[in-house]
Amino acid sequence: MTQKTLDVVTIGEAMAMFIAQQTGDLAAAEGFIKRIAGAELNVAIGLARLGLNVGWVSRVGDDSFGRFTLQQLEKEGVDHRCVTTDARYRTGFQLKSRVDDGSDPEVEYFRKGSAASHLSPDDFNDDYFGHARHLHLSGVAAAISDTSLQLAQHAAKEMRARGKTISFDPNLRPVLWRSEEEMRKQLNHLAEYADWVLPGEKEGFILTGFSQPEAIADFYLDKGVKAVVIKTGGDGAWYKTASGEQGQVAPIHVANVVDTVGAGDGFAVGLISALLEGKTLPQAILRGNKIGSLAIQVAGDSEGLPTRAALGDY
Numbered sequence: 001m002t003q004k005t006l007d008v009v010t011i012g013e014a015m016a017m018f019i020a021q022q023t024g025d026l027a028a029a030e031g032f033i034k035r036i037a038g039a040e041l042n043v044a045i046g047l048a049r050l051g052l053n054v055g056w057v058s059r060v061g062d063d064s065f066g067r068f069t070l071q072q073l074e075k076e077g078v079d080h081r082c083v084t085t086d087a088r089y090r091t092g093f094q095l096k097s098r099v100d101d102g103s104d105p106e107v108e109y110f111r112k113g114s115a116a117s118h119l120s121p122d123d124f125n126d127d128y129f130g131h132a133r134h135l136h137l138s139g140v141a142a143a144i145s146d147t148s149l150q151l152a153q154h155a156a157k158e159m160r161a162r163g164k165t166i167s168f169d170p171n172l173r174p175v176l177w178r179s180e181e182e183m184r185k186q187l188n189h190l191a192e193y194a195d196w197v198l199p200g201e202k203e204g205f206i207l208t209g210f211s212q213p214e215a216i217a218d219f220y221l222d223k224g225v226k227a228v229v230i231k232t233g234g235d236g237a238w239y240k241t242a243s244g245e246q247g248q249v250a251p252i253h254v255a256n257v258v259d260t261v262g263a264g265d266g267f268a269v270g271l272i273s274a275l276l277e278g279k280t281l282p283q284a285i286l287r288g289n290k291i292g293s294l295a296i297q298v299a300g301d302s303e304g305l306p307t308r309a310a311l312g313d314y
Helices: 039-049 064-076 126-130 139-143 146-161 180-191 201-208 213-221 263-276 281-295
Strands: 006-011 015-023 032-037 054-061 083-086 093-098 107-110 132-138 165-169 227-231 237-241 246-249
Touching (some): 006 039, 006 126, 006 146, 006 263, 015 064, 032 039, 032 064, 032 093, 126 146, 132 139, 165 263, 201 213, 201 227, 213 227, 227 263, 237 281, 246 281, 263 281
Parallel strands (some): 006 132
Antiparallel strands (some): 227 237
């Protein structure tokens, strides 16, 4: 495999996503639109649209959903040389209700035993990861199986040893863990490898037991993290760094919120891309807020992620 330098590499699961064409109860939906979904994949797509070289590591089944995933990666310009087609297991999928009022859509997952859940440290290609500047991890890949968690831990440890930067979005999926205690233990351990930790305010409370943003930030800063950015919903985002810099960055107000799914992934796209470009943390958070605001104005998970031209001055 001839390697090229990647700006970012990430690990995760892709699922085919079927979005109902009509609003209302998912059980009553008769028509669906097929899209692609997956927290880490959303980030990879968003970064690629901004012109970054992004690699995505996963497993897909030897089936139509797996081929669809590879076609979408090719279309979006995401490097997929370390995506394995695994004939033993199927690609997961999900059904999603359509909302147009900013409420949470109903989502049903069909992912148990999927190809991606069989990710393991064997999927860590030393040369591939070594040619990346930055590693982005999410709590979703860590949750889908014990072996996928082991891969995330191994990647974080190896990239940290190489002096690469690492971002971590907890992206909690409690239903995928054996217990909330296990989730807290494993995700907080994974966060210790990161330079930038990006929890939501409620996630921070679940993981640390603290309700105030500064206390949540201090929990991770005390473990060696360089910066903690806490998404505070309608108030934007609050941050604190290891050097003591802290502050609130105002949100980008949206007149018509359609679907909030994917907002956190959009925020990560903005923050990571800006920091890799050398922008200040407040500037990076502002870009994160902007892309998050674009993501919530459409029904799909990645449809609102902008190109560099569409992003404007952010």
